[in-house]
Amino acid sequence: MAAAPDAELLRRLYAAVVHGRRFNEQATALTRQGRLAVYPSSRGQEACQVAAALSLAEHDWLFPSYRDTLAAVARGLDPMEVLSLLRGDWHHGYDTRRTRVAPLCTPLATQLPHAVGLAHAARLKGDEVAALALVGDGGTSEGDFHEALNFAAVWQAPVVFLVQNNGFAISVPLAKQTAAPSLAHKAVGYGVPGRLVDGNDAVAVHEVLTEALERARAGGGPTLVEAVTYRLEAHTNADDATRYRADAEVEAWRAHDPVALLERELRQRDLWDEEAARQVEEAAEEQAAALRSRMNQDPALDPLELFAHVYAEPTPQLREQAGRLRAELAAEATAGQTNEYEAGQTDAHGAGQTDENAAGQTNENADGQTDDAARRQSVTGEPAAGGAGGRTGEETR
Numbered sequence: 001m002a003a004a005p006d007a008e009l010l011r012r013l014y015a016a017v018v019h020g021r022r023f024n025e026q027a028t029a030l031t032r033q034g035r036l037a038v039y040p041s042s043r044g045q046e047a048c049q050v051a052a053a054l055s056l057a058e059h060d061w062l063f064p065s066y067r068d069t070l071a072a073v074a075r076g077l078d079p080m081e082v083l084s085l086l087r088g089d090w091h092h093g094y095d096t097r098r099t100r101v102a103p104l105c106t107p108l109a110t111q112l113p114h115a116v117g118l119a120h121a122a123r124l125k126g127d128e129v130a131a132l133a134l135v136g137d138g139g140t141s142e143g144d145f146h147e148a149l150n151f152a153a154v155w156q157a158p159v160v161f162l163v164q165n166n167g168f169a170i171s172v173p174l175a176k177q178t179a180a181p182s183l184a185h186k187a188v189g190y191g192v193p194g195r196l197v198d199g200n201d202a203v204a205v206h207e208v209l210t211e212a213l214e215r216a217r218a219g220g221g222p223t224l225v226e227a228v229t230y231r232l233e234a235h236t237n238a239d240d241a242t243r244y245r246a247d248a249e250v251e252a253w254r255a256h257d258p259v260a261l262l263e264r265e266l267r268q269r270d271l272w273d274e275e276a277a278r279q280v281e282e283a284a285e286e287q288a289a290a291l292r293s294r295m296n297q298d299p300a301l302d303p304l305e306l307f308a309h310v311y312a313e314p315t316p317q318l319r320e321q322a323g324r325l326r327a328e329l330a331a332e333a334t335a336g337q338t339n340e341y342e343a344g345q346t347d348a349h350g351a352g353q354t355d356e357n358a359a360g361q362t363n364e365n366a367d368g369q370t371d372d373a374a375r376r377q378s379v380t381g382e383p384a385a386g387g388a389g390g391r392t393g394e395e396t397r
Contacts, residue, residue, distance in 0.1 A: 005203050007271050013050060013202045014262045015280045020046040020070040021259055022284035023079060024233075026291055027069070027086075031237045035295045037088045040067040044232035047202035047258035048164045049134075050074045055209035056132060057217075063102040063115040063133040067164075067231075071134060072101050079291050089299060091309065109139035112148035112161065119152070119159040119216070130158040130216040132209070138169025140186070141177050149224065153190040158216035160209060161224045164199060166231045171244040187224040199229030200258040203265065230256075303329065 024043045031039040042049060045067075053074035056062060064071050072082045077094055084093025085104055092103040105111035115133035122129035139145055140163060152159050163183050167174055180186055187194025193215075197208045205227055212223035230253040234241040241250075266272040307314065307322040314322070 004269075005207070007269070009054075009206070010203065010262070010266055010269070010271060011276070012054060013047075013206065014259075014266060014277075015283075016050040016054065016074050017046045017202055017259050017262055018280050019284045019287060020050055020074065022281075022288050023070060023073060023291075026288040027083065028233070028237065030083075030292065030295050036083060036086050038236050038238065039083075039086055040236045041233040042067050042070055042231065044253060044257070045164055045166060045199065045229045046070055047261070048162070048199045048205055048227045048229055051202045051205035052132060052134060052162055052209060055206050055213055057130070057213070059100070059127070059129050060213065061100045061102065061115070061118055061129065061131045063111040063118075063131060064104050065108075065111060065134050065136060065139065066104050066106045067136065068104065068134045072104065075099070075101055077101060079287065080294050083291075083295075087295075089301075109135055109142035109144035109148070111135070112139075112144050113151070115159050115161075116148045116152045116155070116157050116222075119157040120155045123156075123158055123219075128217050130160065130213045132160050132162060132213065134162050134164065136169065137163060137165040137167070137174055137177065137183060138172070139163075140183055141169065149186075149190045149192070149222070152222040153192045156219070156221040158219070159222045160212040160216055161222065162209065163224070163226045165226055165228050166199075168231075168235070168244070170235045170239065171241075173244075182226055184224060184226040190224070192221060193223045195223060195225045197225060197227050199227030200256050200261060202258055202262055 021043065024041050024046070027036065027039045028041050028043075030036045049068055049071035052068075053062065053071045056075065062071060062075055066086075069082050069086075072094075073079050077099055081093035082104070084091070085106075094101065096102055102111055102114060112133050112135060115131040119129070119131040122131075133148070135145065149161065151157070152161075165174065165183055169177060174183075178186075182196055184194035184196040193212075195208050195212065197204050199205060208225055212225060215221075215223060230250075232250060232253060263272065263277075303325060304322060306325070307318050310318060
């Protein structure tokens with residue numbers, strides 16, 4: 001029987017899961033506001049991602065999929081940088097070498113062979129480094145999954161594969177993806193250990209991954225871990241999950257919420273602290289507010305950065321395309337300046353004409369009215385209507 005986790009680990013896991021939940025909520029709201037192009041929420045899966053990040057040693061590497069933003073944030077990355085790719089900014093926002101976190105991978109399972117390659121290279125160099133590769137259940141149906149597991153097993157690469165089985169590959173249920181008793185059973189075919197764990201139990205996930213990573217660093221080879229979990233929200237903001245799963249199913253999983261499970265364990269061990277919990281929630285809210293504020297600022301984008309970092313030495317085609325874009329941008333800038341100048345001239349000319357016409361009409365009307373009144377007085381002897389002339393005529397009579 002495994003030893004009970006220490007109090008400090010429990011508190012760290014709880015704080016990270018609460019932060020992750022609030023991060024999910026804020027990122028989803030930003031998507032609805034148009035500040036993110038898309039956001040694949042991991043609400044309900046926070047325990048998997050937080051435990052994954054906290055199980056890594058400083059020099060280990062994390063290879064996330066597109067849904068694993070929380071793992072990257074829990075690893076210590078700037079939330080703004082983590083969301084850069086989903087915002088549509090250039091590249092993926094953070095330095096992979098410095099952070100030891102590979103880019104959030106949108107193509108299914110393509111990050112898995114990369115993790116194996118890095119881990120194998122570290123082993124050949126004698127570095128005590130392990131790689132943790134995250135993937136969803138849908139990714140296990142890809143050829144990259146098979147190739148990565150096979151190479152890792154043959155080379156005894158220090159890599160751990162964490163499959164977050166949330167039940168659906170978008171709308172395809174697991175039963176239509178595989179006939180295996182579990183995804184962990186697939187490890188047998190590759191000759192590697194397979195572990196099955198409750199993916200909503202952050203403590204259990206952390207324990208299993210920590211053991212697998214220690215084994216990998218010690219030269220024991222790869223491990224396949226399946227964490228059974230559930231995404232409470234749709235696949236992305238563009239998905240309608242009600243078309244392929246019932247509300248009752250979702251509600252059943254809400255009762256197994258990872259935040260509530262950690263709170264229960266803290267209470268059972270007399271480690272729950274209301275004031276500490278309040279501080280955790282306040283810190284999570286501050287992080288969300290900071291993210292919201294930064295996301296509401298439009299980035300200063302340079303279109304020519306499209307051609308940076310494509311090749312170490314730009315190809316002739318890229319240089320040609322960059323030159324054409326540079327010329328188009330210059331032409332647009334010149335046209336903009338010309339339009340501003342013409343608009344200014346039109347305003348000035350129009351204003352001058354208006355003043356001149358108004359003044360002319362005023363003088364002409366005044367002079368015309370005065371002359372007419374004078375003519376009427378000289379011919380008929382009648383005073384002009386109103387004014388001093390009228391009063392003078394009345395006094396004369």
